[in-house]
Amino acid sequence: MSTTQTNKAALIPSKGANFSVSETSIPEITPTEVLIRVHAVAINPVDAIIQRTGLIIDNYPAVIGCDCAGEIVRAGSDVTRFQPGDRVLAACAPSVFDPQGPKRDNWGTFQTYVAAKATVTVRIPDQVEYREACVLPLGCSTAAIGLFSTTKLGLELPRLEPVSKGKTVLIWGGSSSVGSCAIQLAKAAGYEVATTCSMQNTEFCKGAGADYVFDHRSEEVVEEILAGLKGKEVVGVFGCVMPADALTKCGKLASKLGGAKKFVTVFAGEDQAKQMAGDAFAAIPQDVAVSHCDEWLNTNEHVRSALIDNWLGSALDKGLMKCLPRPEVVGKGLEHCQEACDRMLKGVSATKLVVEVP
Numbered sequence: 001m002s003t004t005q006t007n008k009a010a011l012i013p014s015k016g017a018n019f020s021v022s023e024t025s026i027p028e029i030t031p032t033e034v035l036i037r038v039h040a041v042a043i044n045p046v047d048a049i050i051q052r053t054g055l056i057i058d059n060y061p062a063v064i065g066c067d068c069a070g071e072i073v074r075a076g077s078d079v080t081r082f083q084p085g086d087r088v089l090a091a092c093a094p095s096v097f098d099p100q101g102p103k104r105d106n107w108g109t110f111q112t113y114v115a116a117k118a119t120v121t122v123r124i125p126d127q128v129e130y131r132e133a134c135v136l137p138l139g140c141s142t143a144a145i146g147l148f149s150t151t152k153l154g155l156e157l158p159r160l161e162p163v164s165k166g167k168t169v170l171i172w173g174g175s176s177s178v179g180s181c182a183i184q185l186a187k188a189a190g191y192e193v194a195t196t197c198s199m200q201n202t203e204f205c206k207g208a209g210a211d212y213v214f215d216h217r218s219e220e221v222v223e224e225i226l227a228g229l230k231g232k233e234v235v236g237v238f239g240c241v242m243p244a245d246a247l248t249k250c251g252k253l254a255s256k257l258g259g260a261k262k263f264v265t266v267f268a269g270e271d272q273a274k275q276m277a278g279d280a281f282a283a284i285p286q287d288v289a290v291s292h293c294d295e296w297l298n299t300n301e302h303v304r305s306a307l308i309d310n311w312l313g314s315a316l317d318k319g320l321m322k323c324l325p326r327p328e329v330v331g332k333g334l335e336h337c338q339e340a341c342d343r344m345l346k347g348v349s350a351t352k353l354v355v356e357v358p
Contacts (some may be wrong), residue, residue, distance in 0.1 A: 009111035010337040011061040015054040019110070019338045024063070027106050027115040031078040034118050036090055039130040041109045041337070042067040042327070043353040044138055044177065048341040065109030065337075066092060068116075069124065069133035070357075079118045087124050090116035091137035091297070110337050112357060120298055122308055125317040132323035133316075135352040139177035141297045143185050144307045146178075146238050146264045149300055152291050153236040153262055157306040158188035160314055168192040168232040170225065170257070172250050173241030174210055175201035175350040178266055180324035182238055183208040188311070188320060194229055196221065201350045208324055222249050226256055236262035244280035247273075251284035262289050269294040327354040 007026040010019040029035050049055060050064050057064070069089040075082050082088065092109050108114070120141070124133045147155050147169070156165065169186050173179040174195030186193050187209040196216035197205050205213045214225050234257040239250045242265050254263035263284070267273040269292050273281050284290055297304050315321035328351045330340040340353045 007111055007113045008334060009063045009106065010065075010334040011063060012051055012057070013061045015057070015060065016052055019051070019334075019341075021334045024106065024111065026113045029074060029076050029115045031076040032118055033076045033115045034072050034079060034082050034088070034090075034121055035074040036068060036070040036088060036114050036116055036121075037073050038068045038070040038109060038112055038114055038357045040069050040134040040327075040354055040356050041065050042134040042137075043330075043337070043340040043344050043355070045344055046138075048344045051341055052345075063106040063108040063111050065111075067134050067137040068092060068109035068114060069130040070114075073113070076118065082118060082121065082123070087126070087130070088121050089124055089133040089137055090114075090121040091141050092116050110334060110355075112334075117298060119304060120308060122312045124313065128316055128323065131327045131329055131354050131356055134354060135177070135323050135325060135327050136181065136312075136321075140181040140185070140307070140312065142178045142266065142293050143182035143238075143240070144303050145295050145297060145300065146240075146266070146293050147182060147185055147189070148303045148306065149295055150302065151295070152264045152293070153238060153260075155186065155191060155235060156189050157303075158185050158311050158315070159190070160188075160311065160318065160320065162188050162190045164192075165190040166192075166233065167235050168194055168229060169235050170229070170237045170253060171195045171210075172216070172237065172239045172246055173197070174205040174208065174213070175325070176240050177325055177352060179240035180205070180208045180350075182240060183210050184321055184324070188315065191235065192232070194225065196225075198349065204325075204350045208322065216246070222252055222256075225253055229257060232257075234259040236260045236264065239263065239265045242266055242273075242277065244277045247277045248280045248283055251288055251290075254288045255285040260289075261287055262291070265290070265292050267292045267294075325350050325352045327352050329354050329356055332356045332358050
């Protein structure tokens with residue numbers, strides 16, 4: 001890479017401040033990292049929360065952002081799987097990226113060049129555009145932990161040629177980022193999938209692969225799911241969207257559906273679950289084994305290698321994995337990161353807000 005090239009970033013100058021786009025240094029990479037020329041970034045709810053609250057930020061100015069797709073311009077000395085010119089997607093959030101890795105204030109994807117751990121970077125096929133690929137990293141990583149970690153639902157791993165298990169998993173919130181990835185991953189692992197969403201997103205969830213779709217707004221949704229899945233061997237419930245009322249319903253379903261009686265929430269741990277759901281968390285039936293998405297993909301080799309090394313790139317190439325939710329490009333240029341985060345806080349449905357980085 002030419003030494004004359006410069007890096008621009010959407011910097012947060014202070015806690016709660018709006019982004020300010022300015023030149024900054026190009027991140028240095030370690031032997032196990034790759035340097036990516038970012039072409040598109042996706043906006044996650046946590047990005048807007050981090051900006052407003054200062055969560056996980058140690059020093060300012062800071063660069064945040066979890067998801068990106070782009071082109072590798074440099075590979076670390078220990079990296080053998082990638083070379084300059086490779087088109088890739090990558091997860092750069094510390095919780096997914098490497099909690100024990102180098103501490104840096106410019107870890108995020110909202111910049112022209114970003115450092116990413118090679119072990120959570122995936123080559124993407126030519127037919128997948130950057131704006132499509134960038135929607136996957138965080139949602140797919142979280143879904144994989146919830147479904148496949150042996151301390152969560154512990155399902156069998158996804159395959160490029162799925163074999164039916166004759167078992168069913170319930171995914172609450174199938175039109176969300178984590179939910180739409182979870183549907184596809186569970187189907188690739190051979191499971192039948194039941195999910196919930198707003199009725200306007202029914203076809204979206206069916207397109208992702210769901211076998212049964214229930215209206216989460218129905219006052220009788222618990223009874224409807226119990227009736228619809230009667231006689232099924234249910235391996236667990238994965239709550240991908242967790243307001244307090246949804247947590248209560250998922251807890252009841254995990255208990256009454258029988259089977260494994262496992263319930264995994266999308267929360268990052270029990271403390272967050274209690275903080276966000278309060279009394280609803282305490283009301284979960286005692287016979288339900290509750291866990292949370294509190295593991296790091298890069299420290300769970302069982303899940304990481306299955307998803308990153310053996311499945312995702314080929315699944316994208318074969319069309320087995322779709323880039324869902326579909327991207328909506330807010331704008332071209334890092335100056336649109338603020339608009340995208342503001343829109344995220346207002347709520348989106350069955351779509352992923354994306355900023356392209358020309």
